Amino acid sequence: MKAVLEFLGSGTSTGVPVPGCRCRVCRSPDPRDRRLRSSVLISLGKRRLVVDTGPEFRIQCLRAGVERVDAVLVTHHHADHLYGLDDIRAYSFFKRRTIPVWAAPATLREIRRHFAYIWRSSQIGGGLPDIELRPVEGGFKAIGIDIVPIPIKHGELDILGYRLGNLAYMTDISRLPPASLPLLENLDAMVVSCVRCHSHPTHLSLIEVKRLHRLLRPRRTLLTHLAHRFSHRELLMELARFDIFPAYDGLRINLDGV
Ligand SMILES: [Zn+2]
Ligand SMILES: [Zn+2]
Ligand SMILES: [Zn+2]
Structure with a gap:
């Protein structure tokens, strides 16, 4: 059974177009x-996993015809990755199911803060998401896929990318700590964020992407989090x-080795 990666955003x-920009x-x-805000859907058989739930999550699910979500991985707490949760x-x-939401402990704290109403006993019923927060403290399995957290730098922030089989999804990356290098061998596909050509404080530049691609040698690298x-085509x-x-x-994209 082959896994499929789909870019929801x-x-x-x-987002692009940028409101007000001509x-x-x-x-x-x-x-x-x-371009809607960055997020991906991974399908394996009938099961579905999403990485990040940005502000357009609902629209993205309708567009992609997502009929179920079995697990959510969160990379970090920024609005463009989380506020559609x-x-x-x-x-x-x-x-009628509880959906596991995996994230680093620091990100889970932010989720509890931003979505405090979910755990308030005064608000019950179908209006609330039924989620279970699961701290990522090492490798784990979701929808039958082995997942390895990849510590990455997003400016000053420590966030997570994820390796799912031979796919590495590392959005909002500005630097890869040397300790994460051995976690990224033999990749079929690597996804990284790239906002613009020249250097950026919280994302890789195009030059840095090329350098990382030469260093890690994935079969292919895909760019996400693209700006206007x-x-x-260019x-x-x-x-x-x-x-x-x-x-x-x-x-x-069909994924090998997942
Ligand atoms: Zn523009
Ligand atoms: Zn961010
Ligand atoms: Zn972002």
């Missing part, structure tokens, strides 16, 4: 230049010869 924190990418007729209740309520400076033409590709919303 590939955009930076503002630049050529924001006005581009190419649907691949329309409440919409998971459609899956917990109608399917990047035209999909980026594709520029990078394909390096086995680096821009992701786009709706892109599906």
